[in-house]
Amino acid sequence: MTPQLFIFGLNIIVISLFLALYGLMSGVNSLIGVASSLGVLGGVFIVYSRIPRDPTITALVNYSKILLESTTSIIEDLDLLDSNLCIVRKGNELLAVYSKIPCPIQVDPGVGFTGGSPYLAIPIEIPLVEGFEATGTVDQATLERMLRTIIVDELGMARELGLTITGNTYHVYIHGLIEVLKDYSKYPVDPYVIVTAAIIAYTTSASSIRVVEKTTTPDGVVIALRAGEIAE
């Protein structure tokens, strides 16, 4: 929360109340109009003062690092550092599955064993997709717009994003990564890979999206994903 913006908004509302009162007593409608307008202004500032400011973000970043390192330890202990990452659809849920076999479907959230390989399955909740429809189509322009809206505009994870589709393979080009998440992209649970793959899995309603390759460029990352592969 931003206390200064909150107090500023509150002050504006108090001023608008006095102005409205004076306008009512003197019968000048334009004063009441100005007061109403100031009331809207103050109300907006009060609402926006509730948006977390940077120190809260710093606390979140530190907490995320703790969680990331503990997840990486689990992946190391399961000998899954060189494993395949696949977003698998299980009912209405999406799971990020780390396993030696590509895209196992007989998995449950958590740690387990399937097809002769240990796995770690993490339930994924994609931020902000409720405003978009899971059409099941693979229209490149629509998918690229959705990826850009969520990753660049809403989450601010990068400055620019591009997408090409070849058959059932998606190439996502992400440029201008933000500093704090750039450090996280070195971990197995890479936020750029997870969020991108999950959005594509949700939008296309694919049964699975496998991360084929991740290439780091000087300013970003290129992620290649393939849809529809399932291990029996």
Next chain:
Amino acid sequence: MQSRIVLFTLMFTSLVVISNITLVFLNESRIDVYISLSILAYYVSHALSRPSTTYKPVRILNIALFVLFAVIVAYRVYEVFIS
């Protein structure tokens, strides 16, 4: 994010002040005109600066202001039909 909120605050305040001064000079006495122009100023500032759409209170505010604007417009259209 913080710089976007600062930009939004400056833009919104400027637009509200300019619109209010203009309406006062035009001797506008209809209160809903002031409110609807403030709401328009909010959406213009929001679209240009894009401070946030992720936080629930901001989403509720967006919907509430839109509903208020729609009610004002509907009332004025109704008045036109009645007259």
